[in-house]
Amino acid sequence: MVMLEVRELGHAYPDGHVALHDLSLKVAGGELVSIVGPSGCGKSTLLRCVAGLLRPVRGQVVLDGAPIVGVPDNLAVVFQDYSRSLYPWLSVRDNVALPLRRRGMGRAERRTVAVEALESVGLASAAGKHPWQLSGGMQQRVAIARALAYRPALLLMDEPFGSVDAQTREDLEDLLLRVRGGSGMTILLVTHDIDESVYVGDRVVVLSAAPGSVKADLPVELPAP
Ligand code: ADP
Ligand code: ADP
Numbered sequence: 001m002v003m004l005e006v007r008e009l010g011h012a013y014p015d016g017h018v019a020l021h022d023l024s025l026k027v028a029g030g031e032l033v034s035i036v037g038p039s040g041c042g043k044s045t046l047l048r049c050v051a052g053l054l055r056p057v058r059g060q061v062v063l064d065g066a067p068i069v070g071v072p073d074n075l076a077v078v079f080q081d082y083s084r085s086l087y088p089w090l091s092v093r094d095n096v097a098l099p100l101r102r103r104g105m106g107r108a109e110r111r112t113v114a115v116e117a118l119e120s121v122g123l124a125s126a127a128g129k130h131p132w133q134l135s136g137g138m139q140q141r142v143a144i145a146r147a148l149a150y151r152p153a154l155l156l157m158d159e160p161f162g163s164v165d166a167q168t169r170e171d172l173e174d175l176l177l178r179v180r181g182g183s184g185m186t187i188l189l190v191t192h193d194i195d196e197s198v199y200v201g202d203r204v205v206v207l208s209a210a211p212g213s214v215k216a217d218l219p220v221e222l223p224a225p
């Protein structure tokens with residue numbers, strides 16, 4: 001299980017936007033931490049830094065004691081913007097199956113696991129379609145199926161359930177909790193939904209934004225659901 005540590009992270013974009021100011025956070029191996037906070041407080045920026053997609057101006061992201069350099073191994077990210085996350089030239093099934101190559105699975109096994117994952121998000125019937133034939137919410141469910149099928153050591157989710165209806169959202173929250181059980185995945189979940197943050201999270205971290213500066217509150221411990 002991967003232990004994640006964010007140390008005094010600070011970031012400003014080239015246009016001068018201060019997105020993060022001195023954020024420190026520890027996430028135990030296998031822990032699911034929800035991150036909430038007002039729009040613009042730096043949640044997506046934090047995930048981009050942890051994913052190694054953005055190099056912070058200050059501070060470090062440390063995995064199991066070692067500062068990350070580039071994109072960490074054994075990582076999956078579910079972006080908020082589903083339109084950028086799937087390969088348009090691959091079928092839905094192959095989108096889910098592709099990363100499983102890195103798990104050493106043969107072609108047949110990859111396909112079986114992919115179809116099972118699609119079933120779990122209610123999209124078995126879309127397996128042969130292409131992403132552009134699906135609605136935005138369905139594409140997002142494919143991205144979730146792909147991440148969960150891969151069982152990464154570190155899973156980063158940015159508003160993963162933002163584009164689906166309320167019932168599907170609840171189903172997906174339960175799916176995440178089921179898949180997560182016993183998998184040992186360390187998970188950061190960014191959400192606008194306070195109920196969701198408490199329901200799925202072992203812990204909720206609240207980022208607050210003040211005009212001109214953004215700072216992290218102390219992690220707020222909430223009782224487990
Ligand atoms: P949210 O996480 O609240 O859905 P976004 O992450 O899409 O919102 O954007 C948050 C804020 O960051 C918005 O005010 C948006 O205008 C701004 N923003 C996002 N991307 C850029 C960018 N490339 N350049 C400047 N501002 C941006
Ligand atoms: P959140 O995900 O909490 O909504 P973001 O991390 O998207 O917040 O954004 C934090 C701050 O950084 C906001 O002020 C936003 O406008 C700004 N920002 C985000 N992306 C960019 C970007 N690519 N260029 C410039 N400013 C950005």
